[in-house]
Amino acid sequence: MSDAKPKPMISCRNVSIRYRVGDFKNIGLKEWVMRRLTGRFHVVDFWAVSDVSFTVDEGDMLGIIGANGAGKSTLLKCVTGIMEPTKGTVRRRGRVSALLELASGFDGDLTVRENAYLRGAMLGYTRQFMDETYAQIIGFSELGEFEDRPFKQLSSGMKSRLAFAIASLVEPEILILDEVLSVGDGAFKRKSEAKMREIIKGGAATILVSHSVAQVREMCNKVLWLDGGRQIAFTDDVEGVCDCYETYLRDREAGPLYDPVAAHERIAARKAAEARRAAEARQMAEDAAKFRKVRKLLEGFAAARTETCA
């Protein structure tokens, strides 16, 4: 098994997603007919994601980074199957457990218990499974004393704790987390990160969207950098890309018109130059060491000869 290639759980190839903006939304049937007749019907294409490719294998944890509006959430909607890509293909193997925008999809008027069951039902679990897991979910999310409270009375941290507990306690094959771990207090954060490691060890594929670069560095073994819908980098060099991304974020504050592709290339080039210089220095040091060694040998040889001559 160890020499077998890891199976791709998710593979996206050249995925592009188009949104239409303009007259078609919220205009009503009467207005729509009128605009069609008078030729005042305009729609504009907007590519939220263009030409993105990546794969996530078993046991992988992919971090997706990028500024606001980079297309991260849209891409995830495609991965979960809520949307279909306008171009390209998305392949999934296994059941997806997704946490998009956290506390949405919960009903404020229902109690915590009812919401837990409803969410479980949405993720495709059976009643028997939910009956068995419910105590565990409540235990993990530390909501024992709020079980029969209406959901709207909870704090947003509590809501996301429940959401995380339901999605993660069910041994998902594919887990998708959108800005999940940045909520909750420190103790819960540690607990949830430990839980995530456990899930990954179980062979699940995970995608984590986060604005916390430190978290991506710590948790992920692959990283995808998006900007304005374009794919800047997809690699397993998490440290390298995170460095670039952080530099990019810092540099962007200086000037608004900043091209991340160029930035990535420039930063990569800078890093390569640094590496080259380091290699040269190492080479020089090695050469010097060799030279010293040879000189020592020669000196020893010369000394021996003078001894014999004398």
Added chain:
Amino acid sequence: MFAKMKRHQLLFEELVKRDFKKKYKRTVLGMGWSMLMPLMMLFVMKIVFQQFFGRNMPHYTTYLFCGNLVFCWFADATGHGMQSLYANSGIFTKVNVPKYMFLLAGSIQTLINFALSFVVFFFFCWIDDVDFTWRFLLLAYPVATLLLFNIGVGLVLSALFIFFRDVDYLWRVFTQLLMYGSAIFYSTEKFAPEMQLVFACNPVYRHIAYVREIVLGGTVPSLETHLALLGFAAAAVLAGSYMYKHYNTKFLYYV
């Protein structure tokens, strides 16, 4: 299909439960209230139209009730069905669930309202000295076809409502017209043949006529009637399924 239904059984049950809790929360009358609606309409019609249309008609109250029973269910089911997808847009834009579940779960509620009215209907029949025969069992047929028809129309409307928010208003106007065109309080006997054809193409009227034929006429409707009801139901369900299949991943652009 059935495997899929089985897989989403819990979702269906939980959605039904949620709809119930949200609807009857904090209402003392609860379900009784929704049942009062057709009854009140019945009494108003009885008072207003008895003198105009009911003078020469035996069992006019039952005649009216047949119409109201069917029409109110249709109006209730399609009106609520229309909202079902949009009301759950917070869910289907975040989680990948079969979207028709929202409508199916919602239609359970209107079905129960109808069932309660149906019980009251039998009580009124008994008061009105209607002969109960074995043919009453055949009423299950129009109930089944109307249930399917309501679901089909609900699917189409809920999809349209996502795209065009004024469908709500247009549909209410249309239902109003349909109420007057479905011979709820008058008889169709004296109309010209062309008008008879219009009535024959009206699914709601055909269902009302079926119920009346059994309850008041005591006869079994023709095979053509049975096929027509089935045809209406099939057409509606097919149209609705097509829309949901075709627009499945496109709805979220509009909410």
